[in-house]
Amino acid sequence: MTTLWHNAKIATMTRATAWGLIERGAIVTDDASIIWVGAEAECPAELMSHITVRHDLERALLTPGLIDCHTHLVYGGDRAKEFELRLQGASYAEIAHAGGGIRSTVLATRRADDATLFKTGCARARLLMAEGVTTLEIKSGYGLTQLDEARMLRVARLIGEALQITVRTTYLAAHALPPEFDGRADDYIDALNDWMTALNAESLIDAVDGFCEHIGFTPSQTRRVFARAQHIGLPVKLHAEQLSDQSGAALAAEFNALSCDHLEFLSAHGVQAMQNSGSVAVLLPGAFYFLRATQLPPIQALRDAGVPIAVATDHNPGTSPCLSPLLMLNMACTLFRLTPEEALRGMTVNAACALGLAATHGTLEMGKRADFAVWDVDHPHELAYWFGHNPCRHIVTGGKMRER
Ligand code: NIG
Numbered sequence: 337m338t339t340l341w342h343n344a345k346i347a348t349m350t351r352a353t354a355w356g357l358i359e360r361g362a363i364v365t366d367d368a369s370i371i372w373v374g375a376e377a378e379c380p381a382e383l384m385s386h387i388t389v390r391h392d393l394e395r396a397l398l399t400p401g402l403i404d405c406h407t408h409l410v411y412g413g414d415r416a417k418e419f420e421l422r423l424q425g426a427s428y429a430e431i432a433h434a435g436g437g438i439r440s441t442v443l444a445t446r447r448a449d450d451a452t453l454f455k456t457g458c459a460r461a462r463l464l465m466a467e468g469v470t471t472l473e474i475k476s477g478y479g480l481t482q483l484d485e486a487r488m489l490r491v492a493r494l495i496g497e498a499l500q501i502t503v504r505t506t507y508l509a510a511h512a513l514p515p516e517f518d519g520r521a522d523d524y525i526d527a528l529n530d531w532m533t534a535l536n537a538e539s540l541i542d543a544v545d546g547f548c549e550h551i552g553f554t555p556s557q558t559r560r561v562f563a564r565a566q567h568i569g570l571p572v573k574l575h576a577e578q579l580s581d582q583s584g585a586a587l588a589a590e591f592n593a594l595s596c597d598h599l600e601f602l603s604a605h606g607v608q609a610m611q612n613s614g615s616v617a618v619l620l621p622g623a624f625y626f627l628r629a630t631q632l633p634p635i636q637a638l639r640d641a642g643v644p645i646a647v648a649t650d651h652n653p654g655t656s657p658c659l660s661p662l663l664m665l666n667m668a669c670t671l672f673r674l675t676p677e678e679a680l681r682g683m684t685v686n687a688a689c690a691l692g693l694a695a696t697h698g699t700l701e702m703g704k705r706a707d708f709a710v711w712d713v714d715h716p717h718e719l720a721y722w723f724g725h726n727p728c729r730h731i732v733t734g735g736k737m738r739e740r
């Protein structure tokens with residue numbers, strides 16, 4: 337089916353001009369693919385003669401569908417009590433040391449049945465979609481047994497199928513040490529590496545992640561996880577330099593990581609390693625805000641080095657219970673001083689790179705997937721400007737208009 341989407345302002349997010357902006361633009365899609373984008377007046381007559389469906393977008397703004405490239409969307413329970421403890425002065429690390437934090441969500445996730453994980457995960461994904469999201473990364477990491485990690489990854493795949501959005505799954509068994517392995521972190525790495533091989537054989541894993549931190553895993557343990565991922569052909573990414581400098585980004589860069597995420601404590605050496613490996617820097621203003629962090633990621637150094645910057649919600653119950661990608665665009669500007677264009681590139685083209693989807697997602701170009709968001713604003717910089725207001729009219733995934 338050849339469809340014309342016209343009478344729109346289009347922010348293609350290609351590099352040609354600022355925002356890749358086309359004032360009076362049109363897009364032609366053939367089923368799930370974009371087959372033409374340009375000024376409406378220049379659409380070839382031959383192509384127009386094949387149009388079977390037309391959508392008048394009434395001067396709305398069209399952008400690529402937003403890509404939330406770092407989420408922990410599938411889990412049981414919540415951590416609102418822990419939030420109160422932190423407000424009374426307890427730190428995230430202290431709560432983790434006392435057996436709370438990630439471990440408490442692990443217990444709640446193990447207790448939740450698949451139907452509950454699916455239902456709550458879908459509800460959260462729908463809220464992201466309501467603000468323009470058409471592609472989503474979902475990490476495991478709250479199961480920490482082979483069975484429970486598999487359940488999380490299967491639920492993540494099912495959410496993608498049920499909601500007709502692109503979901504990329506990331507295996508994050510190296511998130512925290514489960515109670516069964518207390519005092520035996522290296523044995524746990526052996527175990528999770530074997531589960532990785534088994535779950536990969538079931539095609540449940542698109543990438544492998546870890547939490548390299550004093551309250552997570554050491555660089556040498558992380559290296560062993562990455563070595564297994566590399567051995568079985570899976571790309572890696574890393575929660576790096578969130579609470580301290582562990583040289584995690586440099587380690588991840590050795591394995592050509594798709595991305596290094598958080599990066600508040602990234603050193604100049606880490607920036608250089610990321611520049612050389614081409615890894616994307618994924619900034620997570622929600623976690624920065626919610627943990628009341630003060631150490632800013634080295635934004636200007638990343639810019640100067642030409643490291644692509646992405647922005648994501650990091651949705652999770654502990655450090656970022658945020659379901660608003662638009663608020664993250666705003667906070668990327670107010671807290672991290674990105675420009676509105678950098679912020680939107682961070683949730684479109686650069687987020688696609690962070691997921692290994694650069695060839696198919698993230699910009700509005702011929703040959704790419706027909707995933708876009710339609711907004712009631714005059715200019716794309718407004719997407720980072722308003723907060724607490726959602727101007728998303730609807731999304732289109734795979735060339736199909738989705739009602740809200
Ligand atoms: O991205 N830092 C590690 N992982 C998550 C938090 C997980 C949790 O606290 O449940 C993050 O911040």
Ligand code: FE
Pocket residue numbers: 406407408575650652
């Ligand atoms: Fe995270």
